[in-house]
Amino acid sequence: GENVEQHPSTLSVQEGDSAVIKCTYSDSASNYFPWYKQELGKGPQLIIDIRSNVGEKKDQRIAVTLNKTAKHFSLHITETQPEDSAVYFCAASKGDDKIIFGKGTRLHILP
Amino acid sequence: ETGVTQSPTHLIKTRGQQVTLRCSSQSGHNTVSWYQQALGQGPQFIFQYYREEENGRGNFPPRFSGLQFPNYSSELNVNALELDDSALYLCASRPPTGVTEAFFGQGTRLTVV
Numbered sequence: 001g002e003n004v005e006q007h008p009s010t011l012s013v014q015e016g017d018s019a020v021i022k023c024t025y026s027d028s029a030s031n032y033f034p035w036y037k038q039e040l041g042k043g044p045q046l047i048i049d050i051r052s053n054v055g056e057k058k059d060q061r062i063a064v065t066l067n068k069t070a071k072h073f074s075l076h077i078t079e080t081q082p083e084d085s086a087v088y089f090c091a092a093s094k095g096d097d098k099i100i101f102g103k104g105t106r107l108h109i110l111p
Numbered sequence: 112e113t114g115v116t117q118s119p120t121h122l123i124k125t126r127g128q129q130v131t132l133r134c135s136s137q138s139g140h141n142t143v144s145w146y147q148q149a150l151g152q153g154p155q156f157i158f159q160y161y162r163e164e165e166n167g168r169g170n171f172p173p174r175f176s177g178l179q180f181p182n183y184s185s186e187l188n189v190n191a192l193e194l195d196d197s198a199l200y201l202c203a204s205r206p207p208t209g210v211t212e213a214f215f216g217q218g219t220r221l222t223v224v
Contacts (some may be wrong), residue, residue: 006153034212043115043201043215044154089153096142096205098167099213100151 004029006090014110019077021105023090026050030092033066033073038087085109114138115216121224124192128187132219133140134202142205143185145177149198160185197223
C-alpha cells in the first residue's frame with residue numbers, strides 16, 4: 001500500500017549547523033509533498049511544500065528537494081536555531097486526496 | 112494560527128462510551144479531513160468530507176463516523192470506544208480544488224480509560 005518512510009527518527013545538531021531529513025514514498029502517482037513541524041501540544045504546522053513539477057524550493061533557511069525518479073524528497077534546514085527544535089513530518093498526497101505521513105523526526109538543536 | 116479550531120482540547124472517556132469531536136474549518140475551505148495521531152507516530156488518515164459528502168476513507172472501522180455541515184464545519188464520532196482509540200485527533204481543512212495545502216487545528220487529546 002501507500003507508504004512514506006522517514007529518516008532519521010531522531011537528529012541532534014549543534015546550533016548554527018545544518019539539518020537534513022530524508023523521505024521516500026511508494027506511490028508514483030503522488031504529486032504533492034508537504035512538510036510539517038509539530039511542537040509539543042500543538043497540531044502540525046505546514047512549513048514548506050513542493051509539487052511534482054518542481055525539483056527544488058527554498059524559503060529562507062528551509063529548502064526541499066524532490067527526485068521523482070528515485071521517489072525521494074528531503075528537507076534541509078540551514079543555520080539552525082533553538083526554535084527549530086520540534087518533530088518534523090514529511091508527507092505525500094495525490095492532489096486533494098488523503099495525506100500519507102512519515103513517522104516523524106525529532107530534531108534537537110544543541111546549544 | 113491556521114484558523115482551524117477544534118473542540119474540546121482534551122477529553123477523558125470510559126471504554127464503551129461514545130464521543131463527538133468538533134472542527135471549524137478555515138474560512139473558504141470546503142474540504143475537511145480527520146486524522147488520528149497515536150503517541151510518537153505520524154497522523155493516520157481517518158476520512159475526508161467535501162461539500163457534506165464523505166469522499167475518502169482510511170483503514171478505520173465503521174464505528175468511526177463523521178458529518179460535514181453546510182458551513183463546512185465537521186464532527187467526528189466514535190462509538191464503542193476502545194483503549195487503543197486514545198490519541199490526538201486532528202482536523203485539517205483545504206481550500207477548494209486542485210493540489211492544495213492542508214491546514215491543521217491544534218487537535219483534541221482523547222484518553223480512553
